[in-house]
Amino acid sequence: MINKIISKYKATFCCTNGVLIHPNIDKGIQPALNNFKGGELKCHCRSKAVIVEIKGQSAHNHACGCSKCWKPADALFSVVAVISKDNLKVTNNESKLKVIDDSAAIKRFACKECGVHMYGRIDNTEHPFFGLDFIHTELSTQKGWSAPEFAAFVSSIIETGTKPEDMDAIRQQLTSQGLTPYDCLSPALMDVIATHTENNK
Numbered sequence: 001m002i003n004k005i006i007s008k009y010k011a012t013f014c015c016t017n018g019v020l021i022h023p024n025i026d027k028g029i030q031p032a033l034n035n036f037k038g039g040e041l042k043c044h045c046r047s048k049a050v051i052v053e054i055k056g057q058s059a060h061n062h063a064c065g066c067s068k069c070w071k072p073a074d075a076l077f078s079v080v081a082v083i084s085k086d087n088l089k090v091t092n093n094e095s096k097l098k099v100i101d102d103s104a105a106i107k108r109f110a111c112k113e114c115g116v117h118m119y120g121r122i123d124n125t126e127h128p129f130f131g132l133d134f135i136h137t138e139l140s141t142q143k144g145w146s147a148p149e150f151a152a153f154v155s156s157i158i159e160t161g162t163k164p165e166d167m168d169a170i171r172q173q174l175t176s177q178g179l180t181p182y183d184c185l186s187p188a189l190m191d192v193i194a195t196h197t198e199n200n201k
């Protein structure tokens with residue numbers, strides 16, 4: 001119950017400089033490293049952790065306020081990036097993964113024990129983002145992943161308990177943290193989707 005109350009009013013629980021957007025944003029965004037080779041994503045289980053190996057650098061990293069993307073405790077936003085599905089391999093304890101919502105466009109494979117989402121896959125070949133997997137690079141101890149570039153689905157945080165009257169301040173905070181807020185995806189990604197639609201009529 002207490003968690004429910006905290007979550008309902010999470011936007012009003014402030015760190016020193018505003019709300020808790022996401023630890024990797026609030027602590028200061030770490031820059032990408034040139035020639036970054038990738039790394040391993042590990043779930044939060046203390047034993048028999050699920051491990052996912054990623055080859056190469058991630059792209060389009062961003063904060064997402066939607067209700068479906070995995071967020072660490074107390075964060076208002078998820079931080080999520082993409083990589084080619086061919087560069088992702090589950091190397092340990094794959095049997096602990098389950099798809100949390102089979103009807104979603106992004107099939108999010110979560111650890112049944114700790115709940116962490118290890119990757120999201122688009123299996124519909126008609127989807128504009130087919131071929132890309134969604135990952136949370138904070139699950140890796142390696143430094144140098146592509147940095148978050150913008151904030152997507154910002155208005156959606158209202159759907160998980162943020163008060164509408166806090167939204168102006170939250171958008172201002174995101175902007176001051178270097179992340180332009182959008183209520184859908186960034187213009188560049190919306191253009192990719194629209195181009196796909198036009199080319200596949």
Ligand SMILES: N[C@@H](CCC(=O)N[C@@H](CS)C(=O)NCC(=O)O)C(=O)O
Nearest residue numbers: 064066067068069104105106156159
């Ligand atoms: N307002 C909705 C938005 C959900 C949404 O559309 N999320 C985006 C960004 S992750 C998406 O592409 N979802 C596809 C999916 O979840 O399969 C919510 O918060 O649940």
Ligand SMILES: [Zn+2]
Nearest residue numbers: 043045111114
């Ligand atoms: Zn786990």
Ligand SMILES: [Zn+2]
Nearest residue numbers: 064066068069
């Ligand atoms: Zn999302």
